[in-house]
Amino acid sequence: MxxxxxxxxxxxxxxxxxxxxxxxxxxxxxxxxxxxxxxxxxxxxxxxxxxxxxxxxxxxxxxxxRLNVPSGLMVLYLDDIEHFTRYVDARDLPASDPEAIAPDGALYPxxxxxxxxxxxxxxxxxxxxxxxxxxxxxxxxxxxxxxxxxxxxxxxxxxxxxxxxxxxxxxxxxxPALPPGFDADLARHDGLVLDPWAEAKLSNIGTRDRILVVGAGLTGADVVTSLRHHGHRGGVTMISRHGLPSNRQHDFGDINILLERVRRPVPDLIARHGEFNSVAQVVRAVRQDVSAAKRKADNADWREAFDHVRDAAGAIWRGLPTVEKLRYSRHLSSYYGSHRNRVAPQVVDKLDEMRRAGQLSVLAGQIESARADGAAIAVAFHERHGGKSHLQTFDAVIICTGPIxxxxxxxxxxxxxxxxxxxxxxxxxxxxxxxxxxxxxxxxxxxxxxxxxxxxxxxxxxxxxxxxxxxxxxxxxxxxxxxxxxxxxxxxxx
Ligand SMILES: Cc1cc2nc3c(=O)[nH]c(=O)nc-3n(C[C@H](O)[C@H](O)[C@H](O)COP(=O)(O)OP(=O)(O)OC[C@H]3O[C@@H](n4cnc5c(N)ncnc54)[C@H](O)[C@@H]3O)c2cc1C
CATH class of the missing domain: 3.50.50.60 (FAD/NAD(P)-binding domain)
Incomplete structure (x- = not known):
């Protein structure tokens, strides 16, 4: 040791x-x-x-x-960064869990x-x-x-x-808490799943049930792939403020470089662009970096440029005035989440398959109210784009808005x-x-x-x-x- x-x-x-x-x-x-x-x-x-x-x-x-990053990134010991990789190698994953291998060859156990x-x-x-x-x-x-x-x-x-x-x-x-608009009594309703990790409650959902998943991030992706894995064939609607599902993860290349970057006293993004006083300046800097990367290589990946924002998040946050922090929370946190919290390519492929088959729809919208309707739950919401209002009944509503x-x-x-x-x-x-x-x-x-x-x-x-x-x-x-x-x-x- x-x-x-x-x-x-x-x-x-x-x-x-x-x-x-x-x-x-x-x-x-x-x-x-x-x-x-x-x-x-x-x-x-x-x-x-x-x-x-x-x-x-x-x-x-x-x-x-699945892990939402390749296994090589799960580092416990900075003086032995391949410790988990060796553990994974010893388990011959391709044989015991063939789906762990993503199309780009990275492992997502x-x-x-x-x-x-x-x-x-x-x-x-x-x-x-x-x-x-x-x-x-x-x-x-x-x-x-x-x-x-x-x-x-x-x-x-x-x-x-x-x-x-x-x-x-x-x-x-x-x-997670009940989102705004939800009738407080729903917390005790059989069709409402407030804790998306409560496997017993999820397993009570019928395979043909109409499901609403509130939140389109990592937790929502987990829940939908899990329903599919367990043979769910009914329709699933995902709703979130911006309707932005998590993006596909990419392979990170050299883990040493990433860990060194995470520990730098002045993050790369700030070294290149200087201190930031507003979120608009941060957005501009990321756009510049993505364009510069694209000029260098046709297949440049936006994720690499975005990862520099993740590494600099603490320093940027501490430097922003309060009004800008509030602006970020109101307007940009969902975009940050969907670009930062990426999921294994295998998971994205499954969600895409469900969308193509018409089983899954992802909506940008705001829930106005949700109340018990006998054994079901009636949900009123309006779409973000066009403002169309809907009243729809679901057999189960699963809250995936993330932990408090x-x-x-x-x-x-x-x-x-x-x-x-x-x-x-x-x-x-x-x-x-x-x-x-x-x-x-x-x-x-x-x-x-x-x-x-x-x-x-x-x-x-x-x-x-x-x-x-x-x-x-x-x-x-x-x-x-x-x-x-x-x-x-x-x-x-x-
Ligand atoms: C679903 C999910 C998937 C993720 N996947 C990845 C991934 O693939 N790769 C990655 O790098 N990161 C991933 N993350 C992020 C990261 O790994 C987690 O943020 C990390 O697990 C945080 O662990 P934690 O111990 O801080 O928190 P938690 O996992 O929340 O653990 C906190 C613990 O505290 C206990 N606790 C709470 N209150 C009390 C109390 N009063 N007394 C005693 N104990 C208490 C709870 O029982 C719990 O076990 C994921 C996060 C989530 C939620």
Whole structure:
């Protein structure tokens, strides 16, 4: 097991770190802590799922759910970037899962395979790790937090509490909420699927049912391919504000170049075009880059130019005035999402096939109301282009508008308590938690809370696009050295 050079820290023996949330972010945080510390830590991951490392994305056992990037991009260890590739190679994927190979030859394994890999990595580090740290999983849900000079106490839904010197919040994706216009009673209707990951509820849908999928992004693509995989033959309508389905993913080429780019202090886009004061300037810069690439090569791919916006998202966001951030949220976030959140080519091909066969239609529009109509759901909506209004009845409506990130709106009692007690606060844009440049939660007193860190998608209001595995891994190489540095300056409270 190798250790990143120059990154190891000596902290008080047995310092207690509690990680709340054991999806990808919580798992990789724990693993890298054991690899970066020189002294043994006492790490507890609080996670209600039976296994640590899967979270929302990799807990799916549905064979139709694939990684949305080629397997080579799923990097856990910056000092061993081919670790997952070797795991995949050892499983002879072309034989066991022929559909994993995209037409361009890149591999897009099932998401469950990455989940298996993560669970294996966590177990391996529980058994043995470079700092001889204790790593344990408490299968429960964190309910509340208390803190004083002696450290934090995280109390659990099932009773009891875990004491900590430092706490790391990795709870990320909340449940989606009922979209505007939906009758509140619908939350209890048999035909409404509020949680698109609830496989039991999806499996109750009849193969001939008329389905409305609200949201046309990654989650919507997952749900529609899954319905098709399980033999659904009825009509499916997808609706979103702009009617922009996720784009086809492309192969990234050299992963070293991508990871180096993600970690550059001044992102390429800003080095080329200077700082941005408005979203219009960003759009202009991307258009220029796409045109310049096209002048160089006929088959130049817009995705490559767009990926530079993704890499610069945090720096651009921090530099924009509030009025521009609000303008982005109102007008451009859907375009960013559909260009940034791309899906495996195999998935796009299946969706295209369904559209050609007339089984799937994708609409740009706004839902005005949705209410129960006996066993069905009646939905009134108007189309974005032309403004035509419709009233249509569906047997099932599946909400795929994405998870809520606002801590005070997720229904996550623990996050609400952390905010209520003033240890942390929501960011100003409803994207997640307010943090400083090393991931420390900013408290109600405007100051970073000692020993309270936030990692992953909850920090995108400051760090920008930290949604994907490579971005989260790269972010930890900023946050964990700072965390261990702060811990090194404290005494363990055993
Ligand atoms: C469907 C989907 C597919 C994706 N596919 C890819 C991909 O192919 N490639 C890629 O690079 N990225 C992908 N991503 C993005 C990325 O991998 C995810 O953002 C990443 O999984 C984030 O993991 P996480 O641990 O931060 O969050 P989550 O997966 O949301 O995990 C958070 C965990 O916290 C737990 N939790 C919540 N509240 C509490 C509490 N109070 N107490 C204790 N535990 C709690 C939850 O049970 C959950 O397991 C995908 C994301 C999604 C949603």
């Amino acid at each position: 190798s250790v990143p050079g120059g990154l190891r820290h000596t902290v008080p023996n047995g310092a207690r770190i509690v990680i709340v949330g054991g999806g990808y972010t919580g798992a990789i945080t724990a693993i890298l802590l054991t690899r970066m510390s020189t002294t043994p830590l006492d790490i507890t991951i609080v996670e209600p799922r039976a296994e640590v490392g899967r979270g929302v994305a990799y807990d799916s056992r549905d064979p139709a759910h 099932r998401r469950s395979l990455f989940g298996d890999y993560m669970v294996g990595e966590v177990r391996a580090h529980m058994a043995k790790n470079p700092s001889a740290s204790q790593l344990r999983h408490v299968q429960d849900r964190a309910a509340a937090i208390a803190g004083d000079a002696a450290g934090y106490r995280v109390s659990l839904m099932g009773g009891g509490e875990v004491a900590a010197d430092f706490v790391v919040l990795c709870t990320s994706h909340g449940q 990130h606002r801590p005070d709106a997720t229904g996550n009692a623990f996050l609400q308590d952390v905010v209520h007690k003033g240890f942390a606060r929501s960011d100003a844009y409803g994207l997640g938690m307010d943090v400083d440049n090393v991931g420390r939660a900013i408290g109600a007193n405007d100051l970073p809370s000692k020993g309270l860190y936030v990692v992953g998608p909850l920090t995108r209001g400051y760090f920008g696009d930290v949604i994907g595995v490579p971005q989260i891994t790269a972010q930890l190489h900023t946050i964990l050295p700072a965390l261990l540095g702060e811990l090194a300056g404290t005494e363990a409270h055993n």
